[in-house]
Amino acid sequence: MNHSRYPEWQAEAAEALIAPIVAAEPGPVLLCLQAVQAHFGYVPGDAVGMIAKACNVSRADAHGVFTFYADLRDTPPPAVPVRLCAAEACQAVGGRELKTDWAAACGDDAVLAGLTGVDEPIFCLGNCALGPAALVDGELMGCADVARLKAAVTQAQATGEAL
């Protein structure tokens, strides 16, 4: 399933994204991967091969860059990604408990779980005095709890559908 915010994967469009980066930048592999993900929401396997060829590196090298970075993904993102900070400053104010509670909330609600996807660990959002911190659809939340997270997901979903 493709989320409406991102266009369907299309090789020609990807090539058009990559070409100017390769022409202008030294060391363009990571920039190309990031550009493809920014456009399509993820980096399909086909794109890795395409980028390798365009940058004149081996497929293995490009794949190695792709797998090194936690941000890069090979499947489309959830509609409203929710990520909870897993680092120390948020642990000190109940971050671990929030993770458990959020997992339980998603366990009880298949629709919520489907919308928000797996809470992949993220280490520090730079909101360390107002933890627990969360990123809901790219928007930073301070003093997060399950109720506020759910409300933000609902709002983000409504905004997304209105677009």
Added chain:
Amino acid sequence: MSIWFVPRDAAARSMGADAVALALEGRGETVIRNGSRGMLWMEPLVERAESRHGARVGWANMTAAQIEAGLPDEQSTQYVGVVEEIDYLARQNRWIYERVGVTDPIDPEDYLAHGGLSGLKNALAMSGSDVVQAVTDSGLRGRGGAGFPAGIKWRTVADQSPAPHAGESPSAAAHKYICVNADEGDSGTFADRMLMEGDPFCLLEGMTIAAHAVGADRGLVYLRSEYPDAIATLQAAIWIAREQGWLGEGILGSELNFDVEIRVGAGSYVCGEETAMLESLEGRRGMVRAKPPLPAIKGLFGTPTVINNVLTIASVPSILARGAEAYAALGQERSLGTQVFQLAGNIAHGGIVETAFGITARALVADFGGGTRSGRPIRAVQLGGPLGAYLPDDKLDVAMTYEALAEAGGMIGHGGIVVFDETVNMAEQARFAMDFCVEESCGKCTPCRIGAVRGVETIDKIRAGQDVAGNTALLRDLCDVMTQGSLCAMGGLTPNPVLSAINQFPEDFQSPVIATG
């Protein structure tokens, strides 16, 4: 007519500042989006002045609903009085952060009205070599954690000739780079983010001064993807600076040509290590490089490269504006000038405290921070990020300097201070330190790549009550191998939180508990 100020900082936005600003505009009020003052427990902190640069009074923790019900007045329980007279701010000594929270971050006129560019103008009237000397004389040391003297690094780069990119012909264009490390991955630190969101021109001015000092023509800011607001604000500032002639060719009418671009990280902590950052900037896996060669001699694409943290570079404009001597008069021993401390975790008054080196950890946590947010007693404080030691409450009288902290077995790191109350389980924190290293190790050297995995396993055995004495001895031995044998600070310093937890809080490692993972 009154002017209202509502921060656009991500921390303020995370507590509803956008809705507050909209509500004020909905009432027909004039709203300026300033940076955050750094008193984060008050966010959104709404301020009001009677003129653009007039004295400002404030209201803490405002909500859009409150604004919709009526404009706040001096009788409100959230009224905090004249903002700059609030003790937390009045007791600071702001150099790097002098404009943050005061100005509209992307208004060039506001920047100039508050002393912006005076450091660069002074620098351009001096030779590059004299600028390097001023930075050396100021005593400024790297704020990323290692504390290397900035002037010595700059001198090394200044002494090199520009070089073509590695692999290009010797006749290709030659460059030197200024690379700013804005990969602020340490939990409990947010000063780079707030500076880039609250006064991005200051960072650009500092980079431009560095370029003049060492003869660099290109600047890159490696900014982590977890900071979308900082990316947007700094990018806007770069565009504006080019329009203003603050970046580009012939900067401020001088012969200096210099431009800056942002490179966004991709979710890797180890890319905050300078050689891993270079690999990432060159588009590869963020694998640590062995040194030498030093980046100052062969850095980005093989060219001489200054790599400094955001706060190091952002210190430079005020040093050039106010004088190296005045800066060096602050602090103690070889820790001179100001440090931007960040109070985080379980703390009542979290935020930014910029003050001279030498203040004690207790003064920061208790006097500024007001103790824990939960109201329970402090049990542990982690200084210097995920690779820093945990100190118990009775060790907090240590002075915050590079030297005193090293003696106490800690480090200042990037200035982050994370407070935990008595509910913390230190064996769990030790396990997390190892587990974080498992997640984030670049994998290049064995002590870090394998050691961290073995560390998690061994701590799990200790926590499960299996041969506690034997496994603790094994864990200490493993920490020794990681400390001595790792290529960079990731593996080399991960033992800091682990060993400090064992040494300072042995009781948490004694009673068998079920590992929670």
